[in-house]
Amino acid sequence: MPNLNTGILSAVPVFLPPLKIQLEIAAMLGALDDRITLLRETNATLEAIAQALFKSWFVDFDPVRAKMEGRAPEGMDEATAALFPDAFEESELGLVPRGWCPFSVYDLATYINGAAYKAFEPNLERRGLPIIKIAELKSGVTAQTAYSDVAMPEKYRIQTGDILFSWSGNPDTSIDTFVWTYDQAWLNQHIFRVLPHAAKERSFLLRTLKHLRPVFAELARNKQTTGLGHVTVADMKRLQVIKPDMTVLDHFDNVVSPIHDAIFDNEQQAQTLATLRDTLLPRLISGALRLPEAETLMKETA
16 A cells, blocks of 8 residues: 655655745735634624524514514514514414414425536536535535536526535535535536525525524434435425515515625635635745735735
């Protein structure tokens, strides 16, 4: 078996800039890392806010319960509170807000499964569009990503901002919902492209899928073989949620879509900064790029 050891590595020459330059490079790239970390932490906070609001309105039904008890819903203006019913009614899922209906998760949107990997005739020369597998959902488009210039049906073309749901893989790390923040790409199998029936339903749909992640993971775990599991269409048809009327959906979208937009913009900024960092490092270390030039690039990116 081929191997590396300390004897081999100690014989490999490594050329480094002077220590002073190394420290300056580290400080510059460290500043980029700090900005990326801040953007990601901000997004974690924004996600928590959006999900807490979703849970309060559509899982715990806090505004409905408050109105039943004669209280003003906490943190909600009078016009918004008026959109919610003030009573529950029986349904197949138990008590639900009056006028709201059980819906299967599958009926909330149109789900398009990706094409088989071989159908794209993948190439490593980066011709055409990148082929998006679960690895790309987690790490973005990398040097290991295959491309395709084959003419495929338009339904397999991912657009920037699309909701993508990976329904197969490790239940704990792969079954999840993503928003695609890169350019156009091809949709590989094991991933659904999720299209809301109406633009105003997008926020509710996205938050529903994210809220149900533990449920999806458990469904996949129950079918797990050799470390992999999957969520089937039949699972999604059986799994039901309570869908409010359009006035509430519309208002929820008005409140939450700006949060989603901020998350999207922050993630794109973080990706741009990470790409800049990874591009600058080898050029600075090799001396192909000097620090003043790198500082100019950073300012232009900012």
